[in-house]
Amino acid sequence: MNNPNFDLLMWARGPGFNIALIIMTAGIILRVVEIIILGRKKDIAPAKGSPVAQGMKTIFSRSLPRKGLVHYAPITYIGGYIFHIGFFIAFFFFAPHIAIFTDMLGISWPNASRVIIESAVALSVLALIALMYTRRTDPVRRALSSFDDYLVWVLSLLPMVTGYVAVNKLFGDPTFMIALHILCVEALMIAFPFTKLMHAVTFVMARYYNGSIQGRKGAKS
Amino acid sequence: MVDKPMLPELLKANGISRRGFLKYCASLTSLMALSPAMMPRIAHALENAPRPSVIWLSFQECTGCTEAITRSHAPTLEDLIFNAVSLDYHHTLQAASGHAAEAAREAAMKEHWGKYVLVVDGSIPVDNPGYSCIAGISNLDMLKETAEGAAAIVAVGTCAAYGGIPHADPNPTGAVSVGDIIKDKPIINVPGCPPIPVVMTGVLAHFLTFGIPELDELGRPKAFFGETIHDRCYRRPFYDKGLFAEGFDDEGAREGWCLYKLGCKGPTTRSVCATTKWNGGTSFPIQAGHPCLGCTEPDFWDNGGFYKPLSVPAGDYRKLGLAAVAAGAVAGVAGGALARSGKARAAAAHEKVDAHDLEKKS
Ligand code: SF4
Numbered sequence A: 001m002n003n004p005n006f007d008l009l010m011w012a013r014g015p016g017f018n019i020a021l022i023i024m025t026a027g028i029i030l031r032v033v034e035i036i037i038l039g040r041k042k043d044i045a046p047a048k049g050s051p052v053a054q055g056m057k058t059i060f061s062r063s064l065p066r067k068g069l070v071h072y073a074p075i076t077y078i079g080g081y082i083f084h085i086g087f088f089i090a091f092f093f094f095a096p097h098i099a100i101f102t103d104m105l106g107i108s109w110p111n112a113s114r115v116i117i118e119s120a121v122a123l124s125v126l127a128l129i130a131l132m133y134t135r136r137t138d139p140v141r142r143a144l145s146s147f148d149d150y151l152v153w154v155l156s157l158l159p160m161v162t163g164y165v166a167v168n169k170l171f172g173d174p175t176f177m178i179a180l181h182i183l184c185v186e187a188l189m190i191a192f193p194f195t196k197l198m199h200a201v202t203f204v205m206a207r208y209y210n211g212s213i214q215g216r217k218g219a220k221s
Numbered sequence B: 001m002v003d004k005p006m007l008p009e010l011l012k013a014n015g016i017s018r019r020g021f022l023k024y025c026a027s028l029t030s031l032m033a034l035s036p037a038m039m040p041r042i043a044h045a046l047e048n049a050p051r052p053s054v055i056w057l058s059f060q061e062c063t064g065c066t067e068a069i070t071r072s073h074a075p076t077l078e079d080l081i082f083n084a085v086s087l088d089y090h091h092t093l094q095a096a097s098g099h100a101a102e103a104a105r106e107a108a109m110k111e112h113w114g115k116y117v118l119v120v121d122g123s124i125p126v127d128n129p130g131y132s133c134i135a136g137i138s139n140l141d142m143l144k145e146t147a148e149g150a151a152a153i154v155a156v157g158t159c160a161a162y163g164g165i166p167h168a169d170p171n172p173t174g175a176v177s178v179g180d181i182i183k184d185k186p187i188i189n190v191p192g193c194p195p196i197p198v199v200m201t202g203v204l205a206h207f208l209t210f211g212i213p214e215l216d217e218l219g220r221p222k223a224f225f226g227e228t229i230h231d232r233c234y235r236r237p238f239y240d241k242g243l244f245a246e247g248f249d250d251e252g253a254r255e256g257w258c259l260y261k262l263g264c265k266g267p268t269t270r271s272v273c274a275t276t277k278w279n280g281g282t283s284f285p286i287q288a289g290h291p292c293l294g295c296t297e298p299d300f301w302d303n304g305g306f307y308k309p310l311s312v313p314a315g316d317y318r319k320l321g322l323a324a325v326a327a328g329a330v331a332g333v334a335g336g337a338l339a340r341s342g343k344a345r346a347a348a349a350h351e352k353v354d355a356h357d358l359e360k361k362s
């Protein structure tokens, strides 16, 4: 006799994860290598400032809020921060997630309590809903939105909702809900290299590039 | 086994007071998650129930289930309740052996046809039924034959309920559960490796008093398998606070923190281990410092490793990951080269155009 929920969980933890890992890893490497190989034209003018230092600085400095933006687009601005920080906390500081990195890479770090994780998740979900609201109501943003944007929104929302339901046993069979949560994450992993989610990797390159151009010109970025 | 005294006589013979008996009925009532108002009914039913004939068949098993039920620190009241049924065949416990034992089984079947309870522990090999035989009769034949005249079947232990350890990958004997073979009889699954003795007797008591209990989709009585271990675990506050033992002898282990990171399957395992506990309520595996293995669930043996946290991928994914890095890099170089040559070609084919040319062309 089988338990279909258990079988689904084992598929998600086994072949499902393998498939998602292969697609995500190969996809990310493919895109990064492609970008690097394509390269940029060499700037033969002598550098006026320090491109490397400025590039490195920009990777981090662009994470800080920019003055004035909060008045211009408050929901995007605040919601964006809340979502990213919340997602980051839930993803990297929930003990069962850290256990995956420990198994994979042999590294570990302190985890947060459930109150912190769940508050982060709840705020992130609210932020995502608010962001979708502005996307749908603001005619400019609405016109700029493509299928990719909506897909990425759904794929980011599902792991948080299913994870919250699974941990709190809100409804459904607990084994099924854990399986569903893992499957949602795997869908996110598979879509990652081929959608705007890829910005979680390429932001480093883009910011460095922008910063280093300014640095070379002796300007601030 | 021949003369069958009713329960009150048994109680008296074993020096159990009526008060003691009622106390047991009360604990059974709460164990079965019934309203306390049901207690007198249970007592009445147990005292007056005709002691049904029970035939206990053991197939591919380790005798752990039988060991568990007999080691319920006899003589306890649970033990007596168990004695209150007429155990007409159990090849580990009965004195007779070989053909004499089989004759006892056949006699009990004939006498109580359509009314006896069949208890099974162990799984049934179907790849080659000859893998496991009793007195020259294959497990498969014996099960089919004995099930035919049974009023109900209780599959005791994960082996009988779901295939258990013999069913574990690669399942060399083609082991299956009772429910995989018998389709036309009510089957109560009491999984566990082994099940808690009081759960086995509790299910039998329920069957005697109220008939078949309410079962979940895996055939388990909801009263005993309704909640997960994690729901009722006394280490749960540590899980919530994010305090985990990282090893079996670290500070967390000594402090009694949550065993999730050591592979605890409590979150996906339904059983009353955490509340009813073992050995008369003394302890249970998690209390003894060991993570739950998930033994009341089908295929628990193949759950990715007993010491692997539930969230961790179960397969051998590292090599695949490295292969994906290599494949991605090769494809990236090829894609990049292609893009570069496209760029070079575009640059070479570039024609300079000025405003006059454009005017001429339009
Ligand atoms: S369920 Fe466990 S204890 Fe019972 S017979 Fe099977 S292996 Fe032994």
Ligand code: SF4
Residues within 6 Å of the ligand: B229, B230, B231, B233, B234, B235, B236, B237, B239, B257, B258, B259, B260, B264, B265, B266, B267, B286, B292
């Ligand atoms: S020890 Fe196991 S069952 Fe208990 S709280 Fe931790 S994970 Fe849950």
